[in-house]
Amino acid sequence: MPRNAEAPAKGTTADDFAPTQWNIIYLLMTVGALMAALSISIQPLLLDKIFGIAFEKEGAVNADIQVVAEIVSIVCVGWFGLLSDRIGRVRIIALGFLIAVVGAAVSLLSLQVGLAFGAAGLVLFYLTRVLLTVGADTVQLQLSTLVGDVSSRANRPRLMGNLVFMMVFGGTMLAAIVMQMADYPGGVFLIMCLPLLAGIAGFQLTRRNLRDVAPPQPASEDDEHPLRQVWTVITSDPRMQLAFAAAFYTRADVIILSLFFSLWCISVSDLVGVTRTFATAHAAVMIGLLGLAVLAAVPLWRSFIERHSRISAIGASLSLAALGYIWLGMFANPFNWLVALPLLMVGIGHAGCFVTLQVLTVDASPKPILGAMVGAGYLVGGLGTVMLVQSGGYYFDALGPRAPFILMGTGKMLVTLYAAWLLANGIDETCDHHLKSARTVDWKPLVFLTAALPFVWLVGRSVIEGYISNGSLGEAPVGFVNRYLGDWAFTFLIISLAMRPVQEITGIKTLAKYRRMIGLFAFFYAVMHVLAYVALEWALNLGDMMGDIYKRPFILLGLVAFALLIPLAFTSANSQIKRIGGKRWKKLHSATYVINALVALHFILAANHENGEPYVYAAAVIVLLWYRFHQWRGGNVLRALRIG
Structure with missing residues (x-):
């Protein structure tokens, strides 16, 4: 210690x-x-x-x-x-x-x-x-x-x-x-x-x-990460x-x-x-x-x-x-x-x-x-x-x-x-700035509130400004709302994908209990993203939607990714893991790698030429997928990334 x-x-x-x-x-x-x-x-x-x-x-x-x-x-x-x-x-x-x-x-x-x-x-x-x-x-x-x-x-x-x-x-x-x-x-x-x-x-x-005043701390194999x-x-x-x-x-x-x-x-x-x-x-x-x-x-x-x-x-x-x-x-x-x-x-x-x-x-x-x-x-x-x-x-x-x-x-x-x-x-x-008690606090409420904030901000700001009227977002451009929700869905997908590598590299096993919550928030924002496209942008007009998908094929990539995400969300509970079986459940949830790749491509094709953000997100996905592939092949990524 x-x-x-x-x-x-x-x-x-x-x-x-x-x-x-x-x-x-x-x-x-x-x-x-x-x-x-x-x-x-x-x-x-x-x-x-x-x-x-x-x-x-x-x-x-x-x-x-x-x-x-x-x-x-x-x-x-x-x-x-x-x-x-x-x-x-x-x-x-x-x-x-x-x-x-x-x-x-x-x-x-x-x-x-x-x-x-x-x-x-x-x-x-x-x-x-x-x-x-x-x-x-x-x-x-x-x-x-x-x-x-x-x-x-x-x-x-x-x-x-x-x-x-x-x-x-x-x-x-x-x-x-x-x-x-x-x-x-x-x-x-x-x-x-x-x-x-x-x-x-x-x-x-x-x-x-x-000049440095604290002596460097050389790493040892026995040191905790x-x-x-x-x-x-x-x-x-x-x-x-x-x-x-x-x-x-x-x-x-x-x-x-x-x-x-x-x-x-x-x-x-x-x-x-x-x-x-x-x-x-x-x-x-x-x-x-x-x-x-x-x-x-x-x-x-x-x-x-x-x-x-x-x-x-x-x-x-x-x-x-x-x-x-x-x-x-x-x-x-x-x-x-x-x-x-x-x-x-x-x-x-x-x-x-x-x-x-x-x-x-x-x-x-x-x-x-x-x-x-x-x-x-x-x-x-x-x-x-x-x-x-x-x-x-x-x-x-x-x-x-x-x-x-x-x-x-x-x-x-x-x-x-x-x-x-x-x-x-x-x-x-206390008066000398030490804790009065050794009580610890669970992070789950804080993680939940932080993950929910983007949606609360969107709805709250719309209500404050009076943009919600007759069930619509009124003056708020639907394109911005749609992209906003999609960006957050992708952000939480990447965070969820990154949590296992971070857990393995650092040895912090308690991170696992937050992974499901983050993944479900990714699904929540994806649902909101799709609903904004279907209900707000095209008012449930299937013919116009099909024409838009034909003109912009990258939308189809997003829909495929969303379809693959649905069974992952509905089988995330512990009861579903027991019902399906651990091996089959892991095989099903390996679809998250395909989903992240599809969404990265969807994001890049949907972006305008002034926006460099999709390429950074895509680079993060590539690094994380490379990590999983290297680990699957029996590589020593963990040893290479550990300090010392």
């Missing part, structure tokens, strides 16, 4: 760092946050002015790019977190800056291709966003882990608060100042050059000034379960606001009589105000979490941010300066939640797996970002520009209720 989380490693106190090295750490965090923020803030303007994306597709295409970047980043940055426990943090930080430099260089090339050929430059822009996201997130995550290595329970709130302060300063305030150049001739080009220069400078500063150790820590501590549920929403805050508030400003710029570059600059100013609120609130929250329960801090900060999001969703004009008030609320709430999550994760993590724990938190936050940005893109196009903010507010309220439930059931901290 891992050593105690507070077991001191020799030479790893805050005093061992010279003031110069602390200044370098804070500066590098600012640089990493600035690179990430600029790549997100400039994206809507580039897609509109350079790549010529149509207005009605802006929300979905912007969301698709962010989703693709997050999916790749989840895999890469999560792996780097595991690797940093073995080879040290500084090497990974330097690697992150190098990846960002390559991404920034490709962005300049995509700009020239976009100016010459329009949407043809989107492929390069997808690659740019992936590389910049992976590089910047790797830098920020590993710097947080490095500070976790050197801090103690007594000084951790202060040191983590300082780090969050600098990250927010770079990602909001500094980015807002830089984005004002967008309204001047040549300003867009200069903004795109800055991540390149910042990445080169960050790489040099890392190589010359940073790091991911299994992470799972043990999380499942044994209800605070960590709350922290990871909160991370699901908190990491997406700045991305959601930077992306969709900018899109909102651009979408109404013609109506209010301003240019789109001015709208982008205005959005950056408002995000800068949010950053100012975060900066002002960090010291206050730092003092709060030193004196009060971290569970209470998470609940209070999430509820404040949730109210800010819902209030923001009630405004009709983003150029109304009163919009700053809900943004300030979101910023104050975000500051409290983010600092608390950083401190709590490091407090509860055994030192030998600190990198893996921080990486797991990033993984959950990344999955949340994927779900929220994907849903937000559809809502932006289908239900209006304010819809993504209502989505964020309702989700945060759900986690707030979970925090309140923990406190009501006596699960809280």
